[in-house]
Amino acid sequence: MSWDMLTPLLWEAAGQTAYMVLITLLVGGFLGLALGLGLYLARPGNLLGNRLVFAVLNLGVNVVRPVPFIIFLVALGPLTRTVIGKTIGIEAFTFAMCFMATFVFARLVEQNLVSIDPGVVEAARAMGASPLRIVRTVLVPEALAPLILGYTFLFVGVLDMSAIGGYLGAGGLGDFAIVQGYRQYDWAVTAVVVVLIVLIVQAVQWLGNALARRALRR
Amino acid sequence: MTTATGSIVRFEGASKVFPGNGRGGEVRAVDGVTLDIHEGEIFGVIGQSGAGKSTLVRLINALERTTGGDVVVDGVSLGALNEARLRPVRAGIGMVFQQFNLLASRTVAGNVAYPLEVAGWPRARRDARVTELLDFVGLSEKAGVHPSALSGGQKQRVGIARALATNPRILLADEATSALDPETTRGVLDLLQRVNRELGVTVVVITHEMDVVRSICHRVAVMDSGRVVEVGESYQVFSVPSHDVTRRFVATALRDRPSPEVLARLRTRHAGHIVTVGVDEAAGSSAVLTRTLREHGVDGTVVFGGITEVAERPYGSLTVELVGDPAAVDAAVAALRDVTWLDDHGRAAA
Numbered sequence: 365m366s367w368d369m370l371t372p373l374l375w376e377a378a379g380q381t382a383y384m385v386l387i388t389l390l391v392g393g394f395l396g397l398a399l400g401l402g403l404y405l406a407r408p409g410n411l412l413g414n415r416l417v418f419a420v421l422n423l424g425v426n427v428v429r430p431v432p433f434i435i436f437l438v439a440l441g442p443l444t445r446t447v448i449g450k451t452i453g454i455e456a457f458t459f460a461m462c463f464m465a466t467f468v469f470a471r472l473v474e475q476n477l478v479s480i481d482p483g484v485v486e487a488a489r490a491m492g493a494s495p496l497r498i499v500r501t502v503l504v505p506e507a508l509a510p511l512i513l514g515y516t517f518l519f520v521g522v523l524d525m526s527a528i529g530g531y532l533g534a535g536g537l538g539d540f541a542i543v544q545g546y547r548q549y550d551w552a553v554t555a556v557v558v559v560l561i562v563l564i565v566q567a568v569q570w571l572g573n574a575l576a577r578r579a580l581r582r
Numbered sequence: 583m584t585t586a587t588g589s590i591v592r593f594e595g596a597s598k599v600f601p602g603n604g605r606g607g608e609v610r611a612v613d614g615v616t617l618d619i620h621e622g623e624i625f626g627v628i629g630q631s632g633a634g635k636s637t638l639v640r641l642i643n644a645l646e647r648t649t650g651g652d653v654v655v656d657g658v659s660l661g662a663l664n665e666a667r668l669r670p671v672r673a674g675i676g677m678v679f680q681q682f683n684l685l686a687s688r689t690v691a692g693n694v695a696y697p698l699e700v701a702g703w704p705r706a707r708r709d710a711r712v713t714e715l716l717d718f719v720g721l722s723e724k725a726g727v728h729p730s731a732l733s734g735g736q737k738q739r740v741g742i743a744r745a746l747a748t749n750p751r752i753l754l755a756d757e758a759t760s761a762l763d764p765e766t767t768r769g770v771l772d773l774l775q776r777v778n779r780e781l782g783v784t785v786v787v788i789t790h791e792m793d794v795v796r797s798i799c800h801r802v803a804v805m806d807s808g809r810v811v812e813v814g815e816s817y818q819v820f821s822v823p824s825h826d827v828t829r830r831f832v833a834t835a836l837r838d839r840p841s842p843e844v845l846a847r848l849r850t851r852h853a854g855h856i857v858t859v860g861v862d863e864a865a866g867s868s869a870v871l872t873r874t875l876r877e878h879g880v881d882g883t884v885v886f887g888g889i890t891e892v893a894e895r896p897y898g899s900l901t902v903e904l905v906g907d908p909a910a911v912d913a914a915v916a917a918l919r920d921v922t923w924l925d926d927h928g929r930a931a932a
Contacts, residue, residue: 506685
């Protein structure tokens with residue numbers, strides 16, 4: 365196929381990838397932050413230490429995270445059908461991505477929060493701050509730079525996940541590279557997509573580093 | 583010294599037991615402590631690390647909850663309060679920490695403003711109060727910088743300003759000077775003393791350094807293995823220590839008594855009768871010593887010793903070589919025994 369015909373398809377694929385990635389970053393980022401904070405707070409000995417809650421959350425994260433995404437997609441099928449109404453298409457695929465991203469980001473958030481000096485949290489407690497206020501005014505601001513870097517890392521992971529969107533008919537750049545490039549023996553198309561993805565990742569990583577540096581400038 | 587009135591903190595058989603985990607058994611960090619801290623005083627809690635003093639002080643603002651007995655702060659029994667009801671109590675008690683525990687993401691002014699935000703002060707009042715506090719601790723020009731740009735002593739001043747922000751009546755200082763060099767320590771101790779004198783704040787100082795107690799504490803409790811083994815006026819506790827732990831602390835603060843090795847070396851240089859004489863407020867000064875020796879026609883040469891201040895009163899001992907007629911020396915020794923304690927090391931074997 366000539367590039368005259370391919371270019372609109374490439375734009376369409378890029379749009380699909382943007383849709384999947386942005387929604388996942390938004391939803392997965394928010395829920396992941398919440399779940400990560402939950403994990404941190406519920407850890408025995410921490411602010412809202414609760415052995416049972418921690419064990420459940422921790423087990424959940426440990427079970428979901430290592431499952432290869434392509435298998436996770438299938439395993440999540442019944443839940444996807446319940447929530448989205450079908451198991452294929454871009455919505456179903458994005459749902460699975462949000463799910464996985466939440467658990468991946470939760471662990472990243474928790475690991476970054478653990479590095480905060482517990483003394484600072486104790487000081488805030490001593491001043492009469494409530495747990496919610498401590499989350500808002502101590503935990504998140506103190507760990508902001510690593511959280512930004514973690515979020516950047518999540519972006520790359522999410523972009524990676526989106527590449528197999530074609531498996532559920534969700535389209536996207538990965539699907540484009542396989543259908544229009546690999547299967548047509550057109551290596552140039554594949555190469556173009558790869559370069560495009562590398563450029564996007566580079567740009568986002570640069571932005572993430574810059575923001576993190578800014579947050580660290582103290 | 584600020585006049586001490588009623589008790590502002592009362593421990594009533596307070597205990598804190600940390601449950602054991604898989605590896606170790608339970609830990610009795612605080613074991614049945616009954617203690618009164620008077621309003622307006624600087625109260626020291628001294629003990630080796632692991633003695634339970636940090637846990638004890640955290641019972642006062644309920645960062646740790648008692649597992650037995652109770653703690654009453656300003657008439658309020660903490661044992662009866664739930665977490666949400668404890669928050670306003672905590673806001674009324676300032677705390678400074680060994681590692682300062684400042685928020686790295688906030689400026690100096692932002693750190694001092696933090697407790698005011700928690701207490702819900704409006705912006706304008708907050709700003710005015712922060713300015714006032716930074717002036718009090720002498721860091722006005724550092725308002726806009728981040729803590730990472732400060733020295734240890736400056737960080738602790740910010741910590742103290744933050745702890746005082748909401749006008750607490752009690753200030754808890756948990757090893758506040760242990761991470762500082764001696765000179766900076768002096769500055770921070772002076773500041774704590776000013777807080778006590780000028781603002782009338784009751785200060786509770788946790789330390790393992792005898793020097794801290796010696797220089798600012800009116801009263802002191804000595805802790806060992808979760809128990810208070812001795813409590814009283816600093817001067818009393820340290821001039822007449824009744825517990826081994828206390829004696830060890832006194833020895834670290836003032837190396838005024840000759841060890842057997844030192845004594846042996848002194849012997850090689852001094853042939854006369856050697857005695858160690860206590861110097862303290864009650865038993866008289868070195869002037870009494872000099873006068874007594876003169877009255878008996880005995881020459882005295884100070885060969886070892888030291889005198890320092892505990893709670894702003896003199897305390898120490900002098901080791902003196904006495905030279906003169908043996909009968910006169912014996913009479914002088916007897917006369918000194920009447921006014922103070924005396925260790926008689928005798929004279930060198932001929």
